[in-house]
Amino acid sequence: MRVAGKEMRTIWPSPDRRAVLAIDQRALPGRLEIARLEGVEAVAHAIRDMLVRGAPLIGVAAAYGLALAAARDPSDAALDAARALLGATRPTAVNLRWALDRVGAALANVPPVRRAEAAFAEADAIAEDDVRMCRQIGEHALPLLRARKGEGPLRVMTHCNAGWLATVDWGTALAPVYLLHRAGVEVHVWVSETRPRNQGHLTAWELAGEGVPHTLIVDNAAGHLIARGEVDAVIVGSDRTTAAGDVANKVGTYLKALAARAHGVPFYVALPSSSIDFRVTRGAEIPIEQRDGREVGAGVGVAVQNPAFDVTPAHLVSALITERGVCAASAEGLAALFGRAA
């Protein structure tokens, strides 16, 4: 999407395939810096330290990380070690494992000497698929959001950053917002700052780049705005959604879902199918990453608990919006869309 009028993506391989280049999201919204990641260790560190973040993007980054590993040492042992390293970076987003499995499958019958090339080709394909899927998610979400528009601008609330910075391009939850805006439909986004890491500032930054009107709020203000009738729809992304439609997403999502339900505001979850974990049914089974308490910024000696995600139960989700289409957040809904049982 656009940054200061110029089209960009979040991640791409260097022309010589010796490195992966990515926007350093830790420096945003203050500075646009491009990081050059020259090996699998650098990619793993970038995922863990949230230089790249967002479930779809960390999947793509991990795929490129495995390709870099294959370029250095294509032996089975080296690739197994690289997969283990990348797979252990962050526990909640299932896209990470999905992308590693996909690259792994692509290398299954490839001799070592061809593995680097095959891994890069698969990583490129995962990145291109991500762009296409995000755009499709946006298109499937359009009629749902349009239906909520009253006389003024369509007032969308989101949480965290599920925009293009969380993917390769377009985003998940924000893809329909960009499509609406480009189609000339008036839209306004309530952006929650998303403590403790303030990814809302990333969302504000990317909305500004595309010229989409938006207002920043503290996470605490979501209930007030929804109760006062200031929100037409809530739409968020997901780090992992179960086969029954329970949604793990950035901590605080669940509180917005409760408020939306209390006031009859639809609560949509936009996600690529790579975020669905068909092996898990109950949201309570999803591992919730506990991050360093220093992210919260307490004084010395103050105990902190810092869960990075929470689970919104399926019954609070108005619909799941995927690249295949829209379905109910339920085992039946997902089975109908994806043709597989939970």
Added chain:
Amino acid sequence: MRVAGKEMRTIWPSPDRRAVLAIDQRALPGRLEIARLEGVEAVAHAIRDMLVRGAPLIGVAAAYGLALAAARDPSDAALDAARALLGATRPTAVNLRWALDRVGAALANVPPVRRAEAAFAEADAIAEDDVRMCRQIGEHALPLLRARKGEGPLRVMTHCNAGWLATVDWGTALAPVYLLHRAGVEVHVWVSETRPRNQGHLTAWELAGEGVPHTLIVDNAAGHLIARGEVDAVIVGSDRTTAAGDVANKVGTYLKALAARAHGVPFYVALPSSSIDFRVTRGAEIPIEQRDGREVGAGVGVAVQNPAFDVTPAHLVSALITERGVCAASAEGLAALFGRAA
């Protein structure tokens, strides 16, 4: 309560009655600074700028501010101007107006030459009443909280700061916590940081002073902890409660109430009767202060909306805990306790 082992209050008049001394809460938790407020303008500024904060405390501060005004110029015109100045500082907490009315009533038949003395006497009485009422609130809350205790520590969640820093001493929501702790009952407090002004850090600071175990969390984490069964009771204060039991309190309170209800966790509101506005029934009628967007700390040019309070509807409140006792959050409950109709 205790600060580094020494007993303190939040506010007191100087011995010569030429000033009011108060803990500067803007400097906490980093530094303990005592501000000397030498006139009504200084007190009004202290309230507006949140040097003093918390509904009960700003009532007491306003009463002392009016006394300082009377000491300088006890004419009706000067006192009317002082009341107008103080009354306009913050719109949501009703204690402010209550305290000004109470001092005004105490001066009704007092000749100008005696007004300063009478106003200080009434302000002192309001401060002493506040201490007594907070302690009574704590005592009335005790059995409700004790009933929730399981095998481990009683796990209490609060929001913002409704501790002794929000009052003259003891606090409202935290009064029972201090009583339990002093009685040797194991208690642990989940402290929400309370964006945008981070009053949770004040709560952590005062709990540390009393030696009460506590853990700081981001506001977003409340739903996750409640859903995972980590919270036995939620207890908060109130800036204004209507005659029907709707509760205005720090923004974000409503989200905690929704989560508590969703998981069968009691949600208690602790408040002195001076926080009840019997002239208002519907929470939607309570004016919600919109504070400067710069409090949120957005980048240059980013639009911000910053409501300071939200309204929790009575049906989500398990009980109101006042100095008179406990009642249902309803017109009937309040009428039974206070003997007046809505």
